Amino acid sequence: MNVQTPFQLVHDPARHQRSLLKSLLIIIFIFSAVIGTINVVTFDSWQIASFNYTSMISAILIGWLYRRTGHLLVASWLLCAAVIFNLFSFILLAKGGAYSLIWITVLPPIAFFLLGKRAGSWLTGATFVSLLTFLFWQMPNLPSTAFSTGAFLNITEVLLGHWLIFRHYEGSREAAFAEMERLSITDKLTGLHNRAKLDSILEMQMAYLQRLDQPFVVMLIDIDYFKRVNDNFGHLHGDQVLQKVASVLSNSVRKTDEVGRWGGEEFLLLCPQTDLASAIQLANSLREQIEREVSTANLTITVSIGVAEINKYMPVTEALGRADDALYKAKENGRNCVMHA
Numbered sequence: 001m002n003v004q005t006p007f008q009l010v011h012d013p014a015r016h017q018r019s020l021l022k023s024l025l026i027i028i029f030i031f032s033a034v035i036g037t038i039n040v041v042t043f044d045s046w047q048i049a050s051f052n053y054t055s056m057i058s059a060i061l062i063g064w065l066y067r068r069t070g071h072l073l074v075a076s077w078l079l080c081a082a083v084i085f086n087l088f089s090f091i092l093l094a095k096g097g098a099y100s101l102i103w104i105t106v107l108p109p110i111a112f113f114l115l116g117k118r119a120g121s122w123l124t125g126a127t128f129v130s131l132l133t134f135l136f137w138q139m140p141n142l143p144s145t146a147f148s149t150g151a152f153l154n155i156t157e158v159l160l161g162h163w164l165i166f167r168h169y170e171g172s173r174e175a176a177f178a179e180m181e182r183l184s185i186t187d188k189l190t191g192l193h194n195r196a197k198l199d200s201i202l203e204m205q206m207a208y209l210q211r212l213d214q215p216f217v218v219m220l221i222d223i224d225y226f227k228r229v230n231d232n233f234g235h236l237h238g239d240q241v242l243q244k245v246a247s248v249l250s251n252s253v254r255k256t257d258e259v260g261r262w263g264g265e266e267f268l269l270l271c272p273q274t275d276l277a278s279a280i281q282l283a284n285s286l287r288e289q290i291e292r293e294v295s296t297a298n299l300t301i302t303v304s305i306g307v308a309e310i311n312k313y314m315p316v317t318e319a320l321g322r323a324d325d326a327l328y329k330a331k332e333n334g335r336n337c338v339m340h341a
């Protein structure tokens with residue numbers, strides 16, 4: 001069974017492409033309809049207009065297929081194939097005249113943005129090379145006003161320029177997008193997930209839980225008397241304590257667990273497929289490990305932990321409320337201990 005992990009459900013790096021695909025289909029539909037009509041009405045050219053209408057119909061069909069299957073990659077490849085087919089047909093039909101070649105420059109933005117840097121490079125490169133080969137062989141037969149050796153060189157340079165520029169642009173856009181996304185979900189001080197990211201993971205974990213009905217535990221971990229650390233040793237030292245606690249937490253939990261900074265000196269740990277007894281055992285081991293590894297000769301650091309088991313009928317706010325109540329009990333109970341809801 002192909003079950004998406006909660007992280008995959010939250011993370012949709014292709015959303016940029018999804019919105020682009022939809023916009024392109026609408027643009028191609030409108031554009032082809034308008035240009036097709038101009039070709040019929042103004043130039044009386046049914047032959048060229050038939051290609052415009054083929055474009056229009058292919059946009060409708062690809063849109064329909066995408067709506068039905070949601071398969072972005074297939075729709076993107078089909079769209080690129082339709083664009084290339086129409087471009088070549090049009091250029092051949094116009095016999096390379098009327099600067100019809102200029103149309104080939106619409107391919108790079110579509111291919112690079114929809115297919116990414118690698119596939120975009122290959123497809124655009126192969127199409128440009130095919131076009132240049134065609135021009136090279138056809139040069140003697142083409143209208144001399146449009147095509148000379150100089151024109152051929154100019155076109156080669158423009159195509160190469162486009163290829164390089166879009167390849168570079170798409171590479172840097174992908175990198176910038178990934179970095180921006182990483183920063184928007186990361187806590188700057190500790191490098192753990194921030195609250196926004198934890199919120200979305202928690203929401204997806206609950207959806208996952210409702211589908212699979214497995215045990216699931218949330219834990220709130222709060223550093224005891226942290227205000228005193230800041231007051232007595234300074235904020236910088238307080239920050240270092242937070243970083244060390246974060247490092248113990250992220251290095252000690254399972255890969256399937258998710259840990260993040262919930263706020264101030266409080267951390268949230270999400271443990272899917274974990275029952276209450278194992279979670280309490282884990283919480284106690286984390287508590288002891290933090291005391292052992294973060295404390296120094298003149299400063300003892302301890303944490304209080306509230307543990308709550310979640311069932312699939314519980315809203316997210318109730319799940320967190322239970323963990324918070326358990327944490328409150330741990331603080332009431334003298335701190336440096338684990339309590340469960």
Ligand SMILES: Nc1nc2c(ncn2[C@@H]2O[C@H](COP(=O)(O)OP(=O)(O)OP(=O)(O)O)[C@@H](O)[C@H]2O)c(=O)[nH]1
Nearest residue numbers: 222223224225226227228230235238239264265331
């Ligand atoms: N250095 C540092 N301190 C922080 C940060 N965020 C919150 N704090 C401090 O954490 C302290 C939290 O204090 P309290 O809420 O009174 O809690 P506490 O002193 O840990 O007491 P208990 O939780 O009841 O054990 C405050 O002094 C905040 O200024 C941070 O990013 N860096």
